[in-house]
Amino acid sequence: MDFDHPVWEDEKWIVPTDWNIVSQRFEGWSSQAQAVIKVWAPSLPCILQPAHVDSNEPTKLLDKPDLATWAFWDTAPASTYTRGRVAMLGDAAHATTPFQGQGAGQAIEDAAVIMTVLSKVQDLKQIPNALMAYNQIRRPRAQQVVETSREYGKLLGMQSEGVGEDLEKMRENLETRMHWIWQRNQTAQLNGAVELFAESL
């Protein structure tokens, strides 16, 4: 993962690449990483040989015709998810990098909150209040998920400040870093939105 590459020139988000480019990108990495990319592998088990190569011939790992570079995108934090009777949710509001596996989960949390507050609406005029309550409850958490997902990517890519390639620090961090997401009391989140809605009337 290359977090220092903020500009993406290609129209497509998955573009073909080749062994030489990958090899250049990983220059200066640890000997283990270099070995994965650069090793000539006549002695590898057949299962690790690229399918297009005769297994009796020496080959390079990652030297594959379908090698590709993927662009990972997330959304900048929006100042609001709602205006009037319109609201954004899911990826439209807070698309995230994939490292925490949270894109769909956060979209479901949005939907649960919106459904709950809208079910309390007694009059069409109250819809903006209901959506504002959704915005107040969901936006901080969803945007924090986007932020921590980026940090998670750096951690896994050994580019996290203060952790780097220190496996012990990485282990400590990984043991608990998802707890705030997984252990959120969902009922409290729904009730919080309903309370905000009631207070706004």
Ligand SMILES: Cc1cc2nc3c(=O)[nH]c(=O)nc-3n(C[C@H](O)[C@H](O)[C@H](O)COP(=O)(O)OP(=O)(O)OC[C@H]3O[C@@H](n4cnc5c(N)ncnc54)[C@H](O)[C@@H]3O)c2cc1C
């Ligand atoms: C490869 C991959 C792996 C993923 N793995 C995970 C995972 O493990 N865990 C996880 O939580 N998340 C994962 N995600 C993220 C997850 O898929 C998304 O966060 C989630 O689908 C977002 O849901 P959404 O309803 O907001 O958007 P979408 O699922 O993108 O739905 C939007 C829908 O709107 C439709 N649409 C677009 N424009 C229009 C239009 N003008 N008119 C009508 N319809 C329109 C689209 O066709 C689409 O069906 C993954 C994503 C990818 C790409």
